[in-house]
Amino acid sequence: MQPILALDGVSKSFAGIHALKNVSFDVRPGEVHALMGENGAGKSTLIKVMAGVHAPDSGDIRVNGEKVRFASPREARAAGIATVYQELLLFPELSVAENIFLGHAPRTTLNALDWTQMRNEARRLLDDLDSHELDVDARVGSLSVANRQRVEIAKALSQDARVLIMDEPTAALADADARRLMDVVRRLRDRGVAIVYVSHRMPEIFALATRVTVLRDGAYVGTHDIGDITEAELVSMMVGRPVDQLFPKVDAEIGAPVLELRQVSYRDEVEDVSFTLRAGEIVGIAGLIGSGRTELALTIFGITPATSGEIRLDGKPIAITSPKQARDLGIAYVPEDRGLQGLIKTQTIRENLSLALLDRISTATIVNRARESSLARELIKRFGIRARGPEQRVRQLSGGNQQKVVLAKWVATEPRVLIMDEPTRGIDVGAKAEIHALMSRLASQGLAVLMISSELPEVLGMSDRVLVMNNGRIVAEFDRALATPDSVGAAMMQTQDLAEVA
Amino acid sequence: MTATLRSLLRHETILAILLVIVLAALATQSDRFFTTANLLNQGRLMAEVGLVALAMTFVIVTGGIDLSVGSILGLTAILLGVFWHNLGMPLPVAMVLAVVAAGIGGLVNGVIITRFKVPPLIATLATLALYRGLAEGISQARSVRGYPDWFFVLGQGDVWGVPTQLWILGVLVIVAGVILGLTTFGRATYAAGANETGARFSGISVDRTKLLIYTASGLVAGLAGVIFVSRVSTTRSDMGTGLELDVITAVVLGGTSIFGGRGTIIGTVLGLILMQALKNGLALSGVKGDGTIVVIGLVLILAIVASNLFSREGDG
Numbered sequence: 001m002q003p004i005l006a007l008d009g010v011s012k013s014f015a016g017i018h019a020l021k022n023v024s025f026d027v028r029p030g031e032v033h034a035l036m037g038e039n040g041a042g043k044s045t046l047i048k049v050m051a052g053v054h055a056p057d058s059g060d061i062r063v064n065g066e067k068v069r070f071a072s073p074r075e076a077r078a079a080g081i082a083t084v085y086q087e088l089l090l091f092p093e094l095s096v097a098e099n100i101f102l103g104h105a106p107r108t109t110l111n112a113l114d115w116t117q118m119r120n121e122a123r124r125l126l127d128d129l130d131s132h133e134l135d136v137d138a139r140v141g142s143l144s145v146a147n148r149q150r151v152e153i154a155k156a157l158s159q160d161a162r163v164l165i166m167d168e169p170t171a172a173l174a175d176a177d178a179r180r181l182m183d184v185v186r187r188l189r190d191r192g193v194a195i196v197y198v199s200h201r202m203p204e205i206f207a208l209a210t211r212v213t214v215l216r217d218g219a220y221v222g223t224h225d226i227g228d229i230t231e232a233e234l235v236s237m238m239v240g241r242p243v244d245q246l247f248p249k250v251d252a253e254i255g256a257p258v259l260e261l262r263q264v265s266y267r268d269e270v271e272d273v274s275f276t277l278r279a280g281e282i283v284g285i286a287g288l289i290g291s292g293r294t295e296l297a298l299t300i301f302g303i304t305p306a307t308s309g310e311i312r313l314d315g316k317p318i319a320i321t322s323p324k325q326a327r328d329l330g331i332a333y334v335p336e337d338r339g340l341q342g343l344i345k346t347q348t349i350r351e352n353l354s355l356a357l358l359d360r361i362s363t364a365t366i367v368n369r370a371r372e373s374s375l376a377r378e379l380i381k382r383f384g385i386r387a388r389g390p391e392q393r394v395r396q397l398s399g400g401n402q403q404k405v406v407l408a409k410w411v412a413t414e415p416r417v418l419i420m421d422e423p424t425r426g427i428d429v430g431a432k433a434e435i436h437a438l439m440s441r442l443a444s445q446g447l448a449v450l451m452i453s454s455e456l457p458e459v460l461g462m463s464d465r466v467l468v469m470n471n472g473r474i475v476a477e478f479d480r481a482l483a484t485p486d487s488v489g490a491a492m493m494q495t496q497d498l499a500e501v502a
Numbered sequence: 503m504t505a506t507l508r509s510l511l512r513h514e515t516i517l518a519i520l521l522v523i524v525l526a527a528l529a530t531q532s533d534r535f536f537t538t539a540n541l542l543n544q545g546r547l548m549a550e551v552g553l554v555a556l557a558m559t560f561v562i563v564t565g566g567i568d569l570s571v572g573s574i575l576g577l578t579a580i581l582l583g584v585f586w587h588n589l590g591m592p593l594p595v596a597m598v599l600a601v602v603a604a605g606i607g608g609l610v611n612g613v614i615i616t617r618f619k620v621p622p623l624i625a626t627l628a629t630l631a632l633y634r635g636l637a638e639g640i641s642q643a644r645s646v647r648g649y650p651d652w653f654f655v656l657g658q659g660d661v662w663g664v665p666t667q668l669w670i671l672g673v674l675v676i677v678a679g680v681i682l683g684l685t686t687f688g689r690a691t692y693a694a695g696a697n698e699t700g701a702r703f704s705g706i707s708v709d710r711t712k713l714l715i716y717t718a719s720g721l722v723a724g725l726a727g728v729i730f731v732s733r734v735s736t737t738r739s740d741m742g743t744g745l746e747l748d749v750i751t752a753v754v755l756g757g758t759s760i761f762g763g764r765g766t767i768i769g770t771v772l773g774l775i776l777m778q779a780l781k782n783g784l785a786l787s788g789v790k791g792d793g794t795i796v797v798i799g800l801v802l803i804l805a806i807v808a809s810n811l812f813s814r815e816g817d818g
Binding site: 301303322323324326327328333335340341342343344345346347351354355356358359362365366367409 | 701
């Protein structure tokens with residue numbers, strides 16, 4: 001079948017940096033064409049070229065075989081190409097129907113808004129997406145992320161989209177919602193919509209896609225029918241080399257206790273938590289969101305100082321009342337929200353890397369710029385941060401590279417204890433494996449690591465010991481050998497009554 | 503030159519070019535403008551705003567604002583008079599105490615903002631009224647005159663041919679420039695303004711930084727108050743009214759982002775000179791006061807728009 005949208009030899013560069021080099025891509029009606037690649041591989045740029053946000057420097061775009069040139073996203077939409085971006089672009093204060101028809105609402109003969117038709121049409125579109133329970137008059141701000149996404153898809157379809165581009169649509173969704181979304185995608189595919197699907201989640205790609213195209217460093221790597229390729233092959237196409245074991249945990253020598261908590265509480269968010277963390281050990285904390293895992297980390301790091309209990313470092317009782325104090329004691333925290341808590345995104349890599357150790361690279365409070373720059377260059381090299389140089393702004397980096405900056409910044413302070421909160425959330429497979437390898441190497445050098453993660457395979461794969469939190473308490477502890485998805489999962493899901501008995 | 507330095511200087515470069523154009527244009531309009539005597543006199547007049555603008559640059563870089571500086575200046579002037587004239591303290595002691603009181607005024611701002619989490623705009627709007635009210639209450643509408651001659655050296659005298667307060671301003675420009683541009687404190691200021699949470703999570707004492715900055719803002723407003731009294735030989739409670747607007751204009755004209763995280767002392771100095779040159783030059787060219795304000799407003803918008811146009815960054 002003839003492709004409905006085809007790109008041929010498209011290149012695009014920003015300020016002399018090639019974001020896309022001679023990339024070809026096409027999508028046919030009734031197929032899901034997955035687009036994969038690590039962060040920074042050029043997926044976003046390619047999507048934006050298709051959506052008319054960026055004009056290509058060279059190469060052709062064809063719609064139904066005819067050469068086109070989009071001057072704006074509006075023109076691409078008029079040609080039937082709709083995009084659902086990762087960050088949803090809805091107006092929270094408007095209703096569902098208003099959001100769907102914003103900019104192209106049906107009009108009455110008097111050119112006033114035709115509210116009845118608008119609401120009916122919105123209803124029909126949502127019913128089509130199997131979202132019967134979604135009220136067209138509800139304020140979008142009151143909806144869950146999954147529902148907002150459906151509104152966004154309905155909005156795209158309201159303009160007779162023949163090509164639907166979806167940028168990581170399941171990234172922010174829980175499992176059940178993600179499955180429903182995949183049903184919607186299948187339904188649209190069966191109706192003959194051509195779908196470009198970007199995702200990092202392998203199972204989704206294999207469940208949905210007809211074909212898959214891989215980009216790497218802005219260049220086209222290859223296109224395959226999904227039946228002809230395995231997950232491992234796909235991953236190695238993305239990273240450009242065979243990926244070693246997924247969780248490269250090496251056995252480290254476990255030394256003396258470094259951090260000890262005795263009945264530590266913070267209000268009713270962290271209750272009576274006791275555990276010991278030894279040098280060279282990686283202790284994983286599993287638990288549902290809201291189980292008190294992050295709150296525990298914030299208490300140890302002095303953001304929310306403990307309201308009772310005792311924390312010991314190297315056997316000596318300490319009172320941690322501020323992050324500065326925690327840092328000076330050798331406790332580092334790689335936070336959950338790297339954009340807000342981990343980085344100053346408008347500043348350069350150099351400024352971010354030195355922020356937690358300014359005192360050590362300054363004489364009489366004057367920052368030594370030469371030392372700062374050489375430190376930054378060294379860390380960029382050591383942590384494999386892919387950047388133009390120390391003066392690049394952090395917000396221009398991909399998620400994986402941003403995370404490496406946060407990690408590098410804290411490892412540079414030479415901590416005794418490293419707390420990592422969701423260390424690989426939202427980053428691609430390649431960067432993920434690198435961060436796991438780093439974590440393992442740091443532990444083998446004698447660092448005590450406390451890792452919080454919502455990803456059970458990560459917790460089980462990386463930890464020497466697993467603590468399970470539930471309702472602010474530690475409800476179970478497993479050695480590496482005994483920690484299985486079933487045993488840890490069961491402890492995570494325990495109801496409160498059971499937790500109290502345990 | 504590194505990339506950051508280049509991007510930081512971009513606005514300053516535009517401003518410097520604008521300043522040269524304005525100075526050249528004003529020089530052709532009036533032959534009294536570009537004379538040493540006039541320029542030095544203008545330097546004398548802008549010293550008070552300039553001093554306060556230095557601290558205000560720090561305040562605005564943290565993403566805050568200090569509207570109370572004019573009132574603090576007025577309160578300092580009144581206290582100076584009261585301490586010396588009514589309480590009979592030696593004048594040097596009165597000067598120091600008045601400036602200390604101004605510092606306390608700034609500290610109070612800082613405490614309200616950091617401890618009680620009141621937005622700086624609201625907190626200092628409140629103390630703007632509070633400190634002005636105190637000044638008026640204490641002065642009882644009486645002015646203090648008759649200061650000894652040596653006191654006028656500060657505001658009316660010269661050192662090696664240059665107005666005394668211009669020396670003070672010059673020294674503090676260098677001090678402020680070094681602190682903001684080169685020290686760990688400066689880094690903490692930028693980090694706190696660009697992302698307060700991120701700064702705190704990096705072990706920066708954001709509250710302490712802000713507390714020091716608001717205190718410093720009060721202190722320099724106090725110093726400016728003493729110089730003001732010395733320059734005009736009298737103490738009145740309405741001194742410094744509206745000063746905050748001139749100060750904020752100079753700082754923002756200098757490229758400091760009102761949203762925090764960006765700004766330099768060089769920029770503030772350029773903004774200050776540009777503003778003073780326009781005021782004086784236009785007055786000499788026969789433009790009326792309201793016309794001058796219009797021009798300053800236009801230049802402010804022009805400078806910001808130009809710098810936004812030129813400093814747009816690629817998203818690659």
